[in-house]
Amino acid sequence: MPINYYIFLAVALFCIGVAGVLTRRNAIIIFMCIELMLNAVNLLLVAFSKMHYHALSATAPHAGIDGQLFVFFIMVVAAAEVSVGLAVIVMMYRNTHSIDVNFLNRLKH
């Protein structure tokens, strides 16, 4: 399968994520969109890594491992982010009884 398909899919997922973050006001949906973007990147990383590995497997047996390893780091970071982010959202809800991000405006006052 050519790399183009992976790239188009990843770009499409990423754009959906960006659009979601830009347009939605619900914090949880924004969060999910962020996850979507992260995973688009993950997908791309894995795809590039795999294709690259195939091309170079004769000369450099471990050439593609780095990219796939990196994906795990991103997942860990994403998990940590989710835990912090959800905690923030919970606190936000407790204070404002809403998870509309525009309410966070109040923080500047």
Add this chain to the structure above:
Amino acid sequence: MPFSPRGAGEKQAEAQAINMSIQSIWLVPALPLIGFLINGLFRNSLSKSLTGIIGSGTILLSFVVSLLIFGQVRQPGFHGEVVTLFDFISVGKLSIPFAFQVDQLSTLFLLIITGVGFLIHLYSTSYMHEEEAPHFARYFAYLNLFVFSMLLLVLGANFIILFIGWEGVGLCSYLLIGYWFKNLEYGNAAKKAFIMNRIGDLGFLIAIFLMIKQFGSVDFGEVFEHASSAKVGMLTAITMLLFVGATGKSAQIPLYTWLPDAMAGPTPVSALIHAATMVTAGIYMIARSHVLFDLTPVTQGVVAVIGLLTALLAATIALKQNDIKKVLAYSTVSQLGYMFLGLGVGAYTGAVFHVMTHAFFKALLFLGAGSVIHAMGGEQDMRRMGGLRKWMPVTNATFLIGCVAIAGIPPFSGFFSKDEILAAAYAKNPIYYGVGLFTALLTAFYMFRLYATTFSGGFRGTHEHHLHESPSAITIPLIVLAALATVAGFLGIPEALAPDAHVLGKYLAPVVGGEVKSEVSHGTELGLMALAAVLAAATSLFAWSRFKSKPDLAEPTGFGKVLANKWYVDELYNAIIVKPLDLLAQLLVFIEKNIIDGIVNGVGRLVQYGSRQLRLLQSGQVGGYVLLMVVGILVLFLVELFVKK
């Protein structure tokens, strides 16, 4: 040369004795300085009587030390000595020691300053008694500081020390004119005096710089020694600038207008600073540097003409003044003009002689006026006085002596000193003599107008029961000064009357050079003298008889009005100097406020405006931030893709 060893030993011992007392010269200015420090620092805790004792006592001690030194200096053959205390400024080749010049001229001034100064301090203890204790002490502290500065001025052995004293007396003059600082007008008078003095001081300072450039030294001895080798142009510049300094301090045209305003200060201050001592600093300075002036006939001519014009102008103004102190102030300006005439025609002894006699009779007149003002409860307008003779016999008698002395009626002191200047003026140029004599007659006229209006006739004021003779602390100085004003003239009996009787001339000869030269024949001089004496006496009698019964109360009209308004000189200065300067200042204020401040504030405002606009970006809308982030990412992509490396 044969000499016996014993004689030499005696001489040595004698020289040592001289040295001993000369070396203690530093005590003379140090004592008033101590008085200043004590009175100034402890003014809140000292009682009035203690303040008075410290203030006057230090001056008295100073006077005693001066007398001891005078005893040494007056020995024949004494040729001046320089006592170096310490190295004051030492830069490159230029070295200025803190040194005192002890010679006949400075010692004479020492005696005048400390002697008259002591009397005026004594007088002040009573005159200023109504002041509160801290202010009373402040007054004495200033007065002591003044005496210290004045002593420094006359004792300095170089122009820098002289200049320090010169500035010091200017400062004290300012402080004392503005002594009653709550009165805005007095404060303005003080500022006026200070600023006008500053104009002259600038000239003096430049003269000192020129001297350093020309001679590489400011030492009297060195400058005068090398004076003849300098170019006449340079010397003229130096002497003219020195004279500019003198016009400021000694109230000559064009810088004289501060002196009449200086009468805002307490009357003893007017007597000490603005009549007897400080204003004669210019005369002292020129007499001291007469070597330079002798070499520059142009400057001498200017000095004489300015002196003469000042004498005449001030005398005419004095004719129509009604404030008792203002009359005396203008008379001081006029007499100072006389002294400058004397300096200008080379009669240095005459000028110094007039300084001395003037110090006595003008201090006497001012203190007398103070006594009158004291009795009148602060009233200074002569039109509300009159007939005070009845209530104040001592003041009346001493004041009359002062008037006679200043009018130039023999045998009182003013006659001799004025005559000496006039004789020298006649020898130089008969026109000088004519104008000088006319001025002398004006002097006699306004002084007797003053006397008659104040002491004769009937009382025109309102508080008749209040009138009283002043206490003895006031009358004793008056009596002493009156005695001095009477007899001081005999120190300088002219050659024409009695040969070899000019004691002062012989005394001063080592400093101001030569004897009193009389280029006019004795016959002519006697004639001139008789003429001056008779005319002065006649004018005095005329003025007295005219004003004793019907004083000059009406508002002046015509020419009299011009005189009463002081020839409108203040207004003229206002129009040609103060107003344009004011306009310039306003222009500069405009530039400063609008352009310079505009630039500075503009920069600040620009930053503030910019940041206010930038702040809008930080709206707190998370969506906004994300949008910006995305836009940023896109821009980076575009840059990466389309901008060629």
